Amino acid sequence: MSELTARFDVTFPTFRLQVNASIPLEGITVVFGPSGCGKTTLLRCFAGLIRSPSGFLSLGAHVWQDETTRLFLPLSQRPVGYVFQEPRLFPHLNVRSNLLYGWNRTPISERRISLDQVVAILGLEPLLERRATHLSGGEQQRVAIGRALLTSPRLLLMDEPLSSLDVQRKREIIAFIQRLDKEFKIPIIYVSHALPEVVQLAKTLLLLKEGRLIAMGPLGEIFSQVGVRHVISDSHIGAVIDTRVADHDVEFSLTTLTFTGGQLSVPHQHCAVGESLRVQILARDVSLVANPPAFQTSVLNVLVATVMEIGPIEADQPFVDIKLDIGCPLLATITRKSLAALKLHLGQKVHAQIKAVALTHDFLD
């Protein structure tokens, strides 16, 4: 696994980007934050499209920028693929020539990905001889991704590549991106302000706010941090858990998922046993019971949990976030009134009633 070490400090008329971080690159790393927080600027700094004075950037042992020695590799000399928000295909070339443009310029010894592979995985065969201007938006973006892959990059940068597409195309391309990660083992840094994409794709999350990196870590951990509600909207916070399909209960039309913390029952899923499935348990869908319920509950998923952290209590806010441990982190949003009534304290064992499990592949609807 390689590591991207970055130190940038760039000032613009309206904001300032200040980043100093070592980012472990494995799978898909999503840079997330509200519009205007500097996500694209950060990506352009990585690519060398923006030069930060006194900046530093290295991928593993390869230094791309070191202003103390005035070293700065232009984008064309960095082994980086860049997929822009718009496809930016070359209008005077057909699809095949677009795909091979970068491949032809990649030294033979560095070529690890072939045209055939890319055409197969992205389903581009029927488009090859078409003019780039005669494709739909989704097709164009697929060609743009393929074109970037054919330079055999060490790092693939993607700047909201789905933002201009409809839901159907989004699903399609997300599936492609997930396959890329598995097939080519190229680390991806993916910029997004759309939570559904983030939850579906991210392994690691970088949270950016007003030009500063405010959190970095595995997606599941960041989404179950107390206080994260200040960055991510209330309705989206909650633990993200990677599960595996364990069993189908035909009689009640349920599917059982297993994860490090136990089991979850969800409505029947059309997935084979053993397949992995990422789910999110929204904090507002978790309620806490201090004493084991003597009464019967209609909630299917009740898990034993330990109180790990009680979120900042704000006098003007009715709600407070509680971080729990169920073998993995879980976040619950309860009212301050309930907190007082339950007399919750750190280390306490409680029962977490999970009212709903969101399946992340449904998010795009």
Next chain:
Amino acid sequence: MPDIDLGPLWLTLQLAGVTVVVLLIIGTPIAWWLAYTRSRARTVVEAVVAMPLVLPPTVLGFYLLILLGPHGWIGSASQAVTGSALSFTFSGLVIASALYSLPFVVQPLHGAFESIGRKPLEAAWALRASKLDTFLTIASPMASRGYLTAIVLGFAHTLGEFGVVLMVGGNIPGRTKVLSIAIYDHVEVLEYTQAHMLSAGLLLFSFLVLLMVYTVNRRLPIHVS
């Protein structure tokens, strides 16, 4: 059928051709710089390039005559190297025409590069193309309509010039006597038939060239919007 000397016609075509080539070589980097620079000097350069549009040709011709003559600094430099000054020579005419037609070449190219924008260039860089490579394989073909317009306007404008050529080149048959001046000469001595033939020839030629250009332009596959 009166005798007409076709010398001025060939000389004019030669002058226009050479001028266009010179202008493409000079105009491309200027237009490129204007389209992509963030320098404050941009507006100044834009204004300088546009000057020949508003200046009377005689003003431009007058200063060029002085500059290119044996006592001007360009003319004297040329004299030191080649043994003759540039005023009243074909080379002098090329320099003068190039300057006079500069905006007609730079402006279409500037517009074409500007409408391409930075985005395709960044995409090419990300595909490992160097800046020169990007210019040759992405920007130039995408700007092909701009180039066509620049060539036609530059050529046509050089065909039609009169004042600058007269001032700098004089009226030396076989060397600097171009078509527009030849027509003027014929009219002055009331040789209307000859004037008619040359004028009609130029008219027809210009029309045919423009017709061809617009036909080709329509068929060009690239639409950069």
